[in-house]
Amino acid sequence: MDEFSLINRFFKSIPHQRKDVVFGIGDDAACLEIPDGMQLLVSCDTLVENVHFLGEWDAYDIACKAVMVNVSDIAAMGGTPCWLTLALTLPELNQQWLQRFSQGLHDSLSHYNIALIGGDTTRGPLSMTLTIHGMAPKGTALRRSAAVPGDKIYVSGELGGAALAVANLTRQDIDEHDRARLMQKLLHPVPRIDLGPYLRTYANAAIDISDGLSADLNHICEESQVGACLFLQNIPVHPLIKKYHGDNALDFALSGGDDYELCFTVAPQHEEQLLMSIKQQGLSCYPIGMIEKQLGLRAKRIDGDIVPLEVLGYRHFS
């Protein structure tokens, strides 16, 4: 089986229901339509074996994770995901692996009605780059740079679960049910596309938490030229962290990456409307701090003291 049969067998057959794909896989480029009044959002992420995933993982999970990590970038803009290209580099043609991978791709793309519109397959060390395309109504995409002093800072869910899963990969004394629950957080993060319509209406700035809360909030602060104070007691820590790492639970929540919840800021006058809209959908979010004029990150401890907060997060080259 050569590269072309491979594309045909495993990837060209992934169906989609999108009328905005004029044509997709099988030409030099895909051809797409953007409706009037919409802007295009583009983001790409690479996943490398032994850096972002382990080769021993089920290829189904690797595909799902790769898609969700990319979809999360569109969620952070308040957008809707539409199309994906996949560049897959493989050390060998392992049909069983490809079968599982394409099934994971199929299931995760179908879930969000995303069309696979093209890609490339090459031989080399296992890695993949996905480029996701989304749309948002003109002028509504959420930026990192739009936070304003006085904004309340929110996160969309519990933090630290994925980092706990990584820390516990080789630990033996974990309850099997807990391990499965944590691996689900790590392998199948749920990008917060559901919050998009409310955030792009009411929020100022947003980012997805891929590198860790402190690092990602710091991106918002740097791009917006503001500072922030986090209320440590308000940070929603994944419950299993308290069970297994009670003494440094907050560290997991502050610097653990890979959760793909959203961190966003809201002006006081929009807070009530945002919370009501979110609640009406059966969703929730957690107020964790304030955007301030003074640059830098600070933390308000349970005893009321305010201390500087060290920015820790995943770095590829340090």
Added chain:
Amino acid sequence: MDEFSLINRFFKSIPHQRKDVVFGIGDDAACLEIPDGMQLLVSCDTLVENVHFLGEWDAYDIACKAVMVNVSDIAAMGGTPCWLTLALTLPELNQQWLQRFSQGLHDSLSHYNIALIGGDTTRGPLSMTLTIHGMAPKGTALRRSAAVPGDKIYVSGELGGAALAVANLTRQDIDEHDRARLMQKLLHPVPRIDLGPYLRTYANAAIDISDGLSADLNHICEESQVGACLFLQNIPVHPLIKKYHGDNALDFALSGGDDYELCFTVAPQHEEQLLMSIKQQGLSCYPIGMIEKQLGLRAKRIDGDIVPLEVLGYRHFS
């Protein structure tokens, strides 16, 4: 220097003149505008060390080649390139390498007025995936699947130069001037964006020759459900092939990849207008065969005999 300083120092600083970029690098996704009446074209290509380039090459050349290979896919659609994402995987932070790479990126993007709108940097074996975005007026993008029996087959330039460069990489008995000329073909292919306006007006089907003429023409035939006959004496073989490989010059031109000229088909009633438009721009192209109803590829030899043509081209997994 961590990942973020790296992005800022080498990539965020690449300027562009495009008003359709609402915002680019520095957020979770880039935000872009497509004018009414235009369709979006998307293509991606991965380049892996020791497969598509040698690690010892100047990083300037690697960047140029990576961009041009991607631009060529937009040329094959008759489109105009606009925006690029770059996912770069590096084994280490080598600032000298990055400096040369970003200079090559800058120069090749500026040449076509392409904006770098985003990307990802990860640590791992040296490779890069570029996703190129282009535009074409609605309904004009050239497809592989639109060739019709009776169409004349053309190529846009001399073939086999890049393959000759690869074959001669380690050969000692090459004239230095010739070697430089061939390496230029291999390292700095010139995507045929210049032909776009004429091809999307007058041509039926098109493809860029990345895998070799016979393999790429075969893609057109398969997608269009037609066959083709090539007139071997008409195929424009790079002159240095005759000098160094006179006995199998045609093999280089038929199965050598990496030239990035275009192969396209034209209905007889549009041939004269196409040739006149192209000539008025000081450009040229070469008639090399006919699209036929009978499936498969054939070659008309100089003695007039018609023989089956074997499809040979670069395959990643065979």
